[in-house]
Amino acid sequence: MVTSDRRLINGAEAMALAFNLAGVRVAYAYPITPQSEVMELLASDPNITCVASDSEYNVLAGAEGVLWAGERCAIATASQGLLYMSEVMWEVAGNRLPLVMGVFSRAVKGPGWCLGAQQNDVLFMRDTGWLHFICESAQQMMDLMLIAFRVAEKVSLPAIVSGDGYYVSHQKEPVYVPDLASSRQFVGDPPRQGLPTGGTAASYGALVPPASFLRLVRHIYEDMESALGVFVDASAEFADRFGRRYSPVDFLCADDADTILVTAGSIGGTAEHVVRMLRQQGMRVGLARMRCLRPFPAAMLRHGVRSAKRLVVVDRNLLYGIGGAVAAETRLALDVLSGPRPSVYSFVAGLGGIDVTPEMLMAAVEYAETKPPTVGRPLFVTEAGVEG
Amino acid sequence: MRDNLLDRLSESLDLPAPQQDVFVSGHTACPGCGAIPAIRAVTRIIGPNAIYLVPASCASLYVSPPDTTALQAPVIHTVFAAAFAQAEGLAYALKRQGRDERVVVWAGDGACYDIGLGGLSGIAARGADVLVFCNDNEGYQNTGGHQSTATPPDATTPIGRPTADDAPATSQRKDLVEILAAHRVRYIATASPAFPEDLEAKVKYASSLSGFRLILLMTTCVTWGFEARHSMRLARLTVDTGYFPLYEVEHGVRYRITYEPPMRAVEEFAALQKRFRNGDLVALKREIAQKWEDLRFKAGRYPDGAKA
C-alpha cells in the first residue's frame, strides 16, 4: 500500500487533482456554478493546455476531438451545461471514446434558476451509454475519478463521475491524495485506439445500415453490462494500492436489517449517521449506498437486500411522470424476484439543494415501518415531515 | 481519325503526370453535384496527410456511402454543430503527440452560418489550428432545399418566408466572411470550383499557414432546380455576375480581390434555375452592388495586394 499525502481540499480540488494524476494534457473549460473552480485549477496547471471554450456543447465536442487522437482530456460541468451537451453525449458513447467527465449536480432551470444540489442533470444522461459513478465526498471524488479512467478505458465507454453540488464541490475535508507515480501506474497509458495516420482510408460514424446499427448498439449494451465486473476488479486493485475499497453498491449493516435505506450521493453520509444512531437504539436498519448508477448493479442490490422487509429509497431527484429515479430502478431490479421481496418506499428529498437532515431520514424510516408502501407517486420529505 | 497518332505523340511530349484523386467514385451525390468537384480539388491539393471532420450535411452521405468511404484519409462524421470544436480538440491533441496531420473541416452553410455558428466563432476567436471549408450551396440541401441564413431572399424555398406583414423583409444573406473577418482570423478566402487555379492557390496558401483559416466555396446544387449539365456553368456565373466575389482577407483587415468579374447580368444566372422563378432579383442585385462597393473600399486600403 502506498502512503498518500493528506490534504484539506474540497471536491472540486479533488476532481482537478485526479485529472492531473491521470495525466491529462488537454482540458476544455466553460464556467458554470458549482464547477468553475475545477477549470480554474486545471487552467493554472502548466502541464495542461486548457482551452476556454464558448459553450458546454463545444466543450464536449472539443474533448471528443481530443479523445479521437487517443489523448485523455479533462472536462467538467453541471446542470444546464450538461444538458446542453446532450446531443454530443450520445455521439461520444457511440464512438466508444473513453472520456471521463466530472459533474457537480445542480438543479435544472425549469421554473427558475436554482443552484442547489439536485441530481436530475446526471440522471438525464442515464440512457446515453455513459457510465456513471456517484460520490458523496471529496475523497470519493478523488478515488472514483481514478477508477473511472480504468473502467472507461477498459470497456471503451465514457464515464460521468458526479457529486452533489456544494456538498461535494465546496466542502473541504481531509483527503488522501495518491502520489503521482502510483496514480499513473494505476491508471496506465491512455489507450491509443484513436485515428489511423493521415493517408489511411477510414471513415468513422457515417450513415450506418440498420442491421449494423443494431449490432453496434448491442455491443454498447453488453460492454456496459460488463463494466460492473471491471469496476469490481479495478476497485480491488485500488484497494490494494491505496487502501480504500469501493463496491458498485456499498452496504452497511444490511445483512440483518429489516429496513434498508437506499441512497445515491451526499445523502449517504447523513444516512450512515442515521443508521448508526438507530442501530444504537436497537432498530434493525441498514444502508445501501449506490456508487455505480450506470450500469445499475441490480444483482448486487438484490443480493444485498434479499432478507430485508422494506427499502426506504431517498431520491434527490424527481422524474416527472415517474417519481424518484433510484426508486424506479430499484423496483425494476427487484422485479425479477419470484419469491418474497422487500417493499419499496419511494421518498423524494433535497430538491433544489434543501438540506436533507437526519430528522427527515428518520421520519422516512418511521413512515416506512408503520405505513403501507407507496404505490405510483413518491412521498416528499421536508422539514415538515413526510407529505403525500 | 487521329486515334493512333495522338497516342504515339503522347510519348514524345512532356505530358503532365495524371493527378491522383483523394476522393474517389461510387458515392451517392446527385448527378451534377457542384460540391464534388470542389471536394475533389481540395482533397487533392491538401493531399492525404490530413484528418477530415464532416458535420451533418450531404457530405455525411457522399463522403461515406454505406459501409464504405470515398476519402482516402481518415474522416470523422459528427453531429451538426460539433465538428468545429471537435476539430479544435483534435488539433490540440495531435500537436501534443507530435503528429503532423492537418485537421480539416468540410462543412455546409447550415453548419457554418446557423447551427454551428457559435462553435465556428468560438474556434475562430481562439485561433484554433484548423482549416475549415464551408461548402456553401445556399440552404439545407440534404433535407430538400430548406432555407438557411445563407439562402438569398429572392429564392423560393420549401419552408417559405414570413410575408412583409409578419416581419421586416430580410435584406440579404449573411456575410460569413465579414463575420469571421471581425474575429481577425489569420486567413479567409472565397473560392469557386469553376475557377480551379484561383482555388488551388488559395488552398495551397491556407495549408501553408497555421491558426484558424476558412475558405468559403460557393457550389451549385441541383436542388436549385437546374439541368445537371449546367452545374459548372452556373458556378462560373455565380462569380462572373459579381454575386460571389473571389477575394481573400488576412488578419481580418487586409482585403485582396483575386478576380475581376465581367459583371454579367444576374438574369443569366437566375434564368437557369427554378428557385428564382418567382423572385424579382431586386435583393440579389442590391446585394451585389453593396458588396462590391464595400469590397473595393476595403481592398483599397492595401492597394499593393501583397500577401500579409
Added chain:
Amino acid sequence: MSSSTNNPGPPPRYRSTRSSSVFRTGLQRFERPVFDYPAKFSPCRAACPAAHDIALAMLLAASDRFDLAFDLFRQESPFPGITGRVCYHPCEAQCNRAEYDDAIAINALERALDAYGASPSAPAQVCHPETVGVVGAGPAGLTCAYHLARLGYAVTVYDANPSPGGMLAYGIPEYRLPSEVVARAVEDLQALGVAFRCGVRVGQDIPFAELRHRHEALFLAPGLQRPSPLKPCLDLPEQRSLPGLEFLRRVRQNGRVDLSGATVLVIGGGDVAVDAARTALRAGAASVTICCPESRDEMPAHPQEIRAALSEGIAVANCIAPEGGRISGSRIALSFRAVEAVKRGDGAVSFALSDEPPTDRLADHVIYAVGQQPDLGFLPEELRCGPRIECGPFGQTGVAGVFAGGDAAGTYNVVNAIGSAKRAAIGIDAYLRGTSLDGIEAHIAVGPGGPVSMQAYIDLRNGLSVTPAATKIGLGQINLSYFSHSARCQLPVAENAQADFREVNLTLQRLAARAEASRCFNCGLCNMCGNCFAFCPDSAVIRRDGWGFRVDLDHCKGCGVCVEECPRGAMSMIPEGKAASHGD
C-alpha cells in the same frame, strides 16, 4: 509498468475502410459522355485540300514543339515551307475563331513550323518491286513522288525544265517564293530517295510508251504550260508583248529582265497577272497597270496579292477588256472596251461588252495572263479527250496504271494540286498492291467529300482502326467561357521590299508564332486541358496511358458536365445503349 492492461484493442466503433468505388453508380445513367474527338474535325482541316491536321499542329506549336508540328504537316504534304508562303489559305476563311475575333494566322504559322521545326527526310526504304514514273516536277508531281517514296516505291520524276519545281521555280516570283526554299524542298526529296530526270521532255526526249514500259504506274502532272492566247496581243511584235508565264520564266531563268522606265500594261485579273505586274515593277518599270474585265471583287487573284500590288504603286483598271492592239509610234496602243459582265463556265470566259466607244491605253510593253492550257500532245489519244486530263477521285484515268493530277487534271492552285497528288498516290498504291478503294473515303476523308489524309490511309493499310472524321465542329460547340478576345498577330513584312526581289513577307518570330498558335481553339481536339477531369462530380474521368482521358462507365452518372465544359467540342453525350463511334 501497469499491472492491468488498459489497451484492450480498438473498440467496436462504426468504421468503414472499404472504398466506395465498389458501388457502381453508373447503373442509373440514361446517357453517357464519349471522347469522340477522333470522329470530329475542325473546319480548317476540311477546308485544306492537303488535309493538314491544323488544330493539332497549332497545339504542338503552342507547346513550342515546332518539330512535331512540322512532322505532322509532313504526314500530309512535302513542303510546308512552300505552302506556308504561297498557299491561299482556305483554312483561314473557315476558322471558327474568325467569328469570335480574328482567324488564326494559319498560313504564317505553317511557314513558322518550317522555319523552327524543319528536319530533313531520311532515305525511305524501297519495299515494293514496282516503280512509278512522275511526269512533271511541279507541286503535284513532287507531292505524288513524296508520298509514293514514303509508301515504299522507287520513284523517278521527269521534267522538261533544267531543274525541278515547275510553277514553284518558274512561275511564282522570287519575292513570294525564294528559290532556295524550292531548292531545299527538292533536296529533301532527293534525300528521301526520289530520282529526278530534268531536261527531259516526255513525248520528245522519251516516248510516252517507253515510260509505260519502264514503270508499272505513272502519275501525269504536266501542269498548264501553254498560255491562253489573247488575240489583240497576238498582233503585236514579240518584244513588246509577252504571255505572263513566259515573262516570269525569263525573269527566273535569266536572273533579271530590265524594264527600266517602261510603261507596262498587264492584261488579266488572276494571280499570274498580279505576279507579272509586281515582277515588272521590280524589273524597273516606271508604271504598271493591271487591266482586267472583272470588277475588283470578282478578280480571281488572291485579295492579299491585289492589296500588295496596290500598295506597291501598281494601278488596277477593272472592267475593261482589250479589243485590239497596234503600234503607235515608239509605243504600242491597246484599245479597251468597258465590260458589263463576266461569265465563266466550262473553262471558258465570255464578256458582255458595253456599247460605249473603246479607249486607248499606251504602253511600252504588254504582258497578258488570261489563262493557261495543258500541253497534252505527248499523251495517247484516250487521255486527250477534253481541256484537262479526266480522272477519278484518286487520280485514275481511263488507262489502267496511268494516274493524273495537278492543274492539268483540273486543280487551279498549289495546294489543290498537292491534294490531288496525294489522292493519286493513294490510287497508285491501291492499284499496285491490288487493294480496293471501295468505301475508303469514308475512313480517310476529313468530312464527307472532304480532303483525304495520308496518315489515315497508312494506318488503315497497317491494320490499325481508323475512326472516320464525320462531324465538323462549328463555333456553337466551342465553350467561349474558356477564351478571351485577343487580336491576331501582326504579319511581318520587309521594308521597301518592292525595290528588288527579296522576300516581301517575313517569318513570324518564334514567340509570336507560339502566341498566335495559342489562340487556336483546337476545335474538336482534346488538348488535355483537364476540364472534364476537374469538373466531374464522380471522379469518373480518368487519364489514359496515352493521350487524353476516358470515362469510367462503372461510375459515370451521365450528368453531362464534362461535355458542357469541354472548351472545344471534343466530347459528346450519347444515349445509353448506343454504341459510340469512338471513345468509350
